[in-house]
Amino acid sequence: MKKISHWIDGKVVEGTSGRSGVVWQPATGEQQASVDFASVEETGHAIAVAKAAFASWRSTNLSRRAEVMFHMRELVDANRKEIASLLSSEHGKVLGDALGEVARGLENIEYACGVPNLLKGGYSEQASSGVDVYSIKQPLGVVAGITPFNFPAMVPMWMFANALACGNTFVLKPSEKDPSASMFIAELLKQAGLPDGCFNVINGDKVAVDAILHHPDIAAVSFVGSTPIAKYVYETGTANGKRVQALGGAKNHMLVLPDADLDMAADAAVSAAYGSAGERCMAISVVLAIDSVADALIEKVKARIPNIQVGSAADAANEMGPLITGEHRDKVAGYIAGAAAEGATLVVDGRDGAPGGGFFLKPSLIDNARPGMKCYDDEIFGPVLMVTRVKTYAEGLALINDNQYGNGTAIFTRDGGVARQFQFDVQVGMVGINVPIPVPVSYYSFGGWKASLFGDQHMYGPDGINFFTRSKVITSRWPDPATSTVDLGFPTNR
Numbered sequence: 244m245k246k247i248s249h250w251i252d253g254k255v256v257e258g259t260s261g262r263s264g265v266v267w268q269p270a271t272g273e274q275q276a277s278v279d280f281a282s283v284e285e286t287g288h289a290i291a292v293a294k295a296a297f298a299s300w301r302s303t304n305l306s307r308r309a310e311v312m313f314h315m316r317e318l319v320d321a322n323r324k325e326i327a328s329l330l331s332s333e334h335g336k337v338l339g340d341a342l343g344e345v346a347r348g349l350e351n352i353e354y355a356c357g358v359p360n361l362l363k364g365g366y367s368e369q370a371s372s373g374v375d376v377y378s379i380k381q382p383l384g385v386v387a388g389i390t391p392f393n394f395p396a397m398v399p400m401w402m403f404a405n406a407l408a409c410g411n412t413f414v415l416k417p418s419e420k421d422p423s424a425s426m427f428i429a430e431l432l433k434q435a436g437l438p439d440g441c442f443n444v445i446n447g448d449k450v451a452v453d454a455i456l457h458h459p460d461i462a463a464v465s466f467v468g469s470t471p472i473a474k475y476v477y478e479t480g481t482a483n484g485k486r487v488q489a490l491g492g493a494k495n496h497m498l499v500l501p502d503a504d505l506d507m508a509a510d511a512a513v514s515a516a517y518g519s520a521g522e523r524c525m526a527i528s529v530v531l532a533i534d535s536v537a538d539a540l541i542e543k544v545k546a547r548i549p550n551i552q553v554g555s556a557a558d559a560a561n562e563m564g565p566l567i568t569g570e571h572r573d574k575v576a577g578y579i580a581g582a583a584a585e586g587a588t589l590v591v592d593g594r595d596g597a598p599g600g601g602f603f604l605k606p607s608l609i610d611n612a613r614p615g616m617k618c619y620d621d622e623i624f625g626p627v628l629m630v631t632r633v634k635t636y637a638e639g640l641a642l643i644n645d646n647q648y649g650n651g652t653a654i655f656t657r658d659g660g661v662a663r664q665f666q667f668d669v670q671v672g673m674v675g676i677n678v679p680i681p682v683p684v685s686y687y688s689f690g691g692w693k694a695s696l697f698g699d700q701h702m703y704g705p706d707g708i709n710f711f712t713r714s715k716v717i718t719s720r721w722p723d724p725a726t727s728t729v730d731l732g733f734p735t736n737r
């Protein structure tokens with residue numbers, strides 16, 4: 244049985260806690276590895292190693308730090324398939340989807356290659372007579388990333404690329420469900436020339452997370468996961484004096500207006516709801532259909548569902564893989580079972596005919612979902628698409644704005660004026676106009692509103708650079724004996 248340990252100080256380090264977890268192969272339902280769970284002491288050791296590496300790494304010049312990122316860019320590019328097959332094996336997503344994840348992660352490494360430009364400060368010459376003022380951005384120290392199971396390569400890349408390029412050292416605590424991509428990334432960073440100790444991987448569970456949140460040498464924590472844990476990480480981390488950004492769950496709505504191209508809207512809804520078996524924080528989970536087109540739209544979605552090939556990544560024809568664990572599959576199936584009892588209409592039941600062996604469900608479609616039903620209120624995180632019928636644009640907008648989450652949303656319409664009004668009104672962090680999964684490119688920043696993000700800075704892009712640096716402003720005057728005098732008044736510049 245494969246054993247996955249930790250990566251500390253540039254090498255694999257066996258766990259000593261005696262605790263471990265199961266890594267499943269979701270497509271077969273079998274255990275494929277065990278992963279060591281770090282103790283408080285092991286986590287503290289990784290943090291101490293990262294702390295020791297910080298002084299030298301932050302002093303490394305910008306060109307060299309950028310060069311390491313360029314090398315890493317080349318290595319990830321060359322190993323796309325290798326990384327993607329690890330993702331498919333442990334997460335279950337099909338190969339095309341896994342390659343897409345690697346590509347979107349790679350963008351963030353490419354962005355970090357521009358770090359000499361990104362860290363430029365401002366300079367004001369002659370702010371006062373003979374006085375110049377300028378600002379610089381400095382790294383924070385040892386920073387941590389805590390990541391979810393659903394993007395085991397991309398979400399770590401959202402974090403470590405900017406964090407390292409800015410001169411921080413890093414401790415990653417990946418999801419215990421699919422940790423191998425992080426271990427492989429650690430090897431690639433070493434090959435890219437990153438000095439040992441700058442990037443460490445601690446595998447584990449709440450014990451390791453709590454050790455990070457309470458450790459005095461952790462300056463900042465970047466978290467992505469479910470809302471209850473995001474809130475806990477934010478509250479605990481900030482109570483311990485750390486800078487924290489904690490991205491949480493989602494319930495993304497897609498509003499379809501009567502003037503939309505209904506075939507395009509149906510294609511988009513099906514792709515965004517069932518891709519990656521719905522285990523994406525930007526998946527569409529609710530279609531808000533205006534009454535006059537609801538029946539036609541549901542028919543079009545329903546007609547597309549039987550064509551979706553569900554199965555393991557081993558067969559390139561498959562488009563949707565299994566869920567992450569048997570427990571999660573059963574939880575999702577519970578929402579499908581409960582929907583009819585709550586008064587919704589089960590149009591397509593994905594429990595029927597799912598492939599055996601692994602943790603599979605087929606796509607489900609539920610009509611007449613309303614707030615107050617569990618299937619509507621909760622984040623299901625599975626291949627289940629709900630339809631909620633609304634009478635007007637305003638009713639649809641109100642449902643989105645009343646939702647506790649505000650990660651992503653989309654509007655489908657041909658009316659530019661309405662789309663612009665939607666962009667103005669909607670209380671959501673990432674908005675698609677005829678784009679169902681509006682994940683920002685790496686030179687913007689990713690983040691939701693409301694219960695989808697705790698903290699002030701979004702993830703990656705310009706916010707990522709801000710999050711992983713703090714600014715310092717210098718007011719400087721060079722000695723000029725000719726103008727020197729004693730003056731006890733408050734310095735003014737006019």
Ligand code: NAD
Pocket residue numbers: 389390391392393394416417418419447448449452453467468469470472473490491492493523524622624650691695
């Ligand atoms: P999760 O919250 O269960 O786990 C996330 C991380 O927290 C993991 O590393 C896990 O080990 C750790 N963790 C779990 N329970 C903990 C506890 N009690 N105390 C301390 N740490 C704990 O999330 P998940 O199931 O791995 O991922 C799916 C969730 O992540 C979904 O809710 C999804 O919407 C969300 N997500 C959000 C985004 C976003 O950008 N907003 C992106 C991806 C995933």
